[in-house]
Amino acid sequence: MALQGSFSGKTANTRITPTITWKATQSVVGNYSDITATLTYRRDNDYVTGGTWSGSLTIGTQKFTGKKTIRITDDTDAVAISATARVYHDAQGALTVTISATGAVAGSTLTSTQIESKITLNTIARASTVSASDANIGSCATVVVSRKNSSFTHSIAYRFGQLSGYIDAGGNPTSTETKLSATTVNFLLPESFYLQIPNAPSGVCTLTCRTYSGSALVGTAQTCSFTATAPVESCRPTVTGAVTDCNALTAALTGDDRVLVRYASHALCQMDARSQKGASIVLRRIGGVPLETDTLTLAQAAFDSILFEAVDSRGYTAACQVPVTQVNYVPLTCVAQVKRTAPTEPDAVLTLRGNCWKGDFGAAENTLSVTVQVNDENPLAV
Numbered sequence: 001m002a003l004q005g006s007f008s009g010k011t012a013n014t015r016i017t018p019t020i021t022w023k024a025t026q027s028v029v030g031n032y033s034d035i036t037a038t039l040t041y042r043r044d045n046d047y048v049t050g051g052t053w054s055g056s057l058t059i060g061t062q063k064f065t066g067k068k069t070i071r072i073t074d075d076t077d078a079v080a081i082s083a084t085a086r087v088y089h090d091a092q093g094a095l096t097v098t099i100s101a102t103g104a105v106a107g108s109t110l111t112s113t114q115i116e117s118k119i120t121l122n123t124i125a126r127a128s129t130v131s132a133s134d135a136n137i138g139s140c141a142t143v144v145v146s147r148k149n150s151s152f153t154h155s156i157a158y159r160f161g162q163l164s165g166y167i168d169a170g171g172n173p174t175s176t177e178t179k180l181s182a183t184t185v186n187f188l189l190p191e192s193f194y195l196q197i198p199n200a201p202s203g204v205c206t207l208t209c210r211t212y213s214g215s216a217l218v219g220t221a222q223t224c225s226f227t228a229t230a231p232v233e234s235c236r237p238t239v240t241g242a243v244t245d246c247n248a249l250t251a252a253l254t255g256d257d258r259v260l261v262r263y264a265s266h267a268l269c270q271m272d273a274r275s276q277k278g279a280s281i282v283l284r285r286i287g288g289v290p291l292e293t294d295t296l297t298l299a300q301a302a303f304d305s306i307l308f309e310a311v312d313s314r315g316y317t318a319a320c321q322v323p324v325t326q327v328n329y330v331p332l333t334c335v336a337q338v339k340r341t342a343p344t345e346p347d348a349v350l351t352l353r354g355n356c357w358k359g360d361f362g363a364a365e366n367t368l369s370v371t372v373q374v375n376d377e378n379p380l381a382v
Contacts, residue, residue, distance in 0.1 A: 004021075008115065016049060026122065028125060031126070039080045042077050051070070052106050053081075055080065057082075058101065072110070089121075126148055130145050130224050132144070134228075136189070136229050141226055142186055145209060155179050158205055194235070206225045235276050237275050241322040245261070265300075269306055269308070271294045283311040
């Protein structure tokens with residue numbers, strides 16, 4: 001690659017050699033080179049060839065024609081034609097171009113010219129590229145810009161959901177385009193990103209890097225993307241639960257609705273489930289039972305603890321196990337058996353067997369009374 005050079009060819013007269021000398025000036029902003037090429041002739045002996053030269057000079061796809069009176073000797077390069085062409089580089093700033101010429105001097109032995117060469121010019125620096133690391137919202141994504149020219153500056157725009165803006169020199173979001181020279185920027189993902197992904201744990205953030213040479217935009221804007229995540233640690237829902245006795249009878253026995261009487265109390269389970277960072281609660285469970293509300297009543301409750309669970313719209317879960325204070329009451333059972341003392345005797349023996357809990361509920365002690373009713377008119381107390 002170069003910005004100037006020369007090459008030679010041949011003519012119909014082996015004593016005369018054609019040479020094309022070229023040089024180029026480049027525009028970084030315009031992504032083009034202005035190439036000036038000059039065709040000259042020189043002899044290798046002390047003879048002279050003179051007359052009217054006519055021919056052409058081609059640079060890339062541009063052809064220039066001309067006529068000129070020239071005198072070809074061995075001590076001076078005779079200029080036949082010179083031209084300048086603007087040739088545009090490709091999107092990557094590269095350019096290879098062919099320069100050629102033809103020509104002859106009327107009435108001389110210089111009846112033809114053959115000269116051609118492909119030249120590769122210096123690559124013109126183009127737009128910087130950008131990359132970024134994945135990051136949690138509330139933390140920093142490392143944004144790296146690869147510059148093609150150390151004098152270039154750049155701006156970095158972001159888009160996340162419906163949010164868009166630019167990144168300033170401190171890595172903070174801003175509404176104003178800011179030109180940066182730093183090639184590494186720690187982009188602090190703002191809390192507002194949470195509201196763009198209320199139903200997903202993460203989303204894709206797109207960055208667009210625009211490159212400037214002074215105030216002029218260089219090349220095509222380059223983009224990249226990274227994943228912005230709502231971290232579970234700060235986004236999972238919160239769940240609390242409470243269990244109380246809603247059976248007035250057993251609550252009166254214990255004197256405390258936070259104490260349940262096993263197999264007798266009606267447990268009112270109430271949960272408080274709250275979503276975080278823009279999400280919503282989509283599922284509640286109490287004791288494994290899915291609910292649409294925050295309340296569940298369990299009759300004749302008999303458990304030592306109960307599990308309260310919630311799932312939010314991002315799929316994040318939370319749970320709490322609430323211990324239950326219980327009176328280990330044993331339900332009363334009774335099996336009665338009546339048997340005559342003798343097959344023909346009028347007397348009978350009544351036998352009662354069963355379970356009876358003897359204990360203190362808290363506000364009252366459990367007592368047992370048995371009443372035997374032989375008929376409706378003569379109840380007997382035993």
